[in-house]
Amino acid sequence: MRYTAPFTGIAASLLLAASAHAADTLDVDMHSVSADGVGDSLGTMTLEQTDHGLLLTPTLEGLESGIHGFHVHQNASCEADDNDSGDTVAALSAGGHYDPESTETHQGPYGDGHLGDLPVLAVNENGEANLPTLAPRLSLKDMSGRSLMIHAGGDNYSDEPHLGGGGTRAACGVVNK
Numbered sequence: 001m002r003y004t005a006p007f008t009g010i011a012a013s014l015l016l017a018a019s020a021h022a023a024d025t026l027d028v029d030m031h032s033v034s035a036d037g038v039g040d041s042l043g044t045m046t047l048e049q050t051d052h053g054l055l056l057t058p059t060l061e062g063l064e065s066g067i068h069g070f071h072v073h074q075n076a077s078c079e080a081d082d083n084d085s086g087d088t089v090a091a092l093s094a095g096g097h098y099d100p101e102s103t104e105t106h107q108g109p110y111g112d113g114h115l116g117d118l119p120v121l122a123v124n125e126n127g128e129a130n131l132p133t134l135a136p137r138l139s140l141k142d143m144s145g146r147s148l149m150i151h152a153g154g155d156n157y158s159d160e161p162h163l164g165g166g167g168t169r170a171a172c173g174v175v176n177k
Helices: 004-023
Strands: 025-034 037-050 053-061 066-068 070-073 121-123 133-135 147-151 169-174
Touching (some): 037 169
Antiparallel strands (some): 037 053, 053 133, 070 147
């Protein structure tokens, strides 16, 4: 009987440590998107709070190889919607890039522009993305009520060409926190 208390204490400590770690991470399911709506699952993006910002670790497959624009968008939705011209656009309901300070400028993840600019997402020749990236100006608490967006094209972190050149919305995930 005298071993019950130490065992219970160790078990409780491990449970608390696991709970604290779980509170500092969040998995976001990522899906292909098109004008027809939300498509197939591509995998997950794990968000982890670190001392240096938000670490985003993709476990994705089925993407076009190359460099892709990667952003936090304002709304927690990946549904298609109609634009001002009446055209249905993939994941338009996600809104624009996350810009709580209303900077209305794109300067990349290390600049003074909006907070929605993330480091580009690298996809290997097999269509897999698994290289972690760090967003030093974001925290996990910024992500509540947002979506993650992967664009078809790259990103030059400027306003020209339009939105840094990312182009079509190719994949999206809603942050459920």
